[in-house]
Amino acid sequence: MHLSSPRIAPLADSDMSPEQQAAVEPLRQGPVGLLNIFRTLAHAPEALKAFLGWGNYILSKRNALAPREREIVILRTGYLCRSGYEWTQHVGIGKRVGLSDEEIARIKSGEGFGAADAALIRACDDLHARQFVSDATWAALKAHFSDKQCMDVVFTAGQYTQVSMMLNTFGVQLDAGQTLDPDLKG
Incomplete structure (x- = not known):
């Protein structure tokens, strides 16, 4: 990882505006939950919504790759x-x-x-x-x-x-319980 601490800290639930809460709400119901990437991108809720649209295509069956x-x-x-x-x-x-x-x-x-x-x-x-x-x-x-x-x-x-x-530049840190691959340190 490039940074050992975030440049843009992930937002705690209590720090989110109503617009930010609305942007992350679908993620709370999803299979992975509200990860640090989403808590960080919630600083820009409109960008987060657009990002999720394209990302959902990439990770869906609409992507023709197995x-x-x-x-x-x-x-x-x-x-x-x-x-x-x-x-x-x-x-x-x-x-x-x-x-x-x-x-x-x-x-x-x-x-x-x-x-x-x-x-x-x-x-x-x-x-x-x-x-x-x-x-x-x-x-x-x-x-x-x-x-x-x-x-x-x-x-x-x-x-x-x-x-x-985005992850590298914003300094998004691993989520709780995860361990960084030694080949990606520093």
């Missing part, structure tokens, strides 16, 4: 962005959708994957380095994925690059 493939993209992007918070949140999600501990560890190096998963990793690497998927990587993606799935790779990597930028 959940396992989506999590490979999210984890690789989070790791490349050095986002300890994002990595920590999505390791658990990745395991729930079928990634093994060994696969999750290999996402860091990007090595040791079959052709389809390797194409996802290379796409993330291209997007991170150049904000563009090379022709060779695009061809590798197209060998395994539809046009819509390839678009969703870019959408997902873009969304989680943005999320990582």
Whole structure:
């Protein structure tokens, strides 16, 4: 993680305005609850609402990537962005959708994957380095994925690059009970 303390502190319930309370209310009912990311983004309730709309697409069945493939993209992007918070949140999600501990560890190096998963990793690497998927990587993606799935790779990597930028810059700290991966310290 880039920062050991928040630049923008997550809001306690008692510190939220009615508009902020309204923005986070749907999250209270959701499966993950009111995490530090949402308590931090509640400082800008209109932005939080817009952010949730796009994020809900990325994490829904409307995204044509299978959940396992989506999590490979999210984890690789989070790791490349050095986002300890994002990595920590999505390791658990990745395991729930079928990634093994060994696969999750290999996402860091990007090595040791079959052709389809390797194409996802290379796409993330291209997007991170150049904000563009090379022709060779695009061809590798197209060998395994539809046009819509390839678009969703870019959408997902873009969304989680943005999320990582916010988390890193605002100094969002891990939620209670979480442990930072040692590879993402400092």
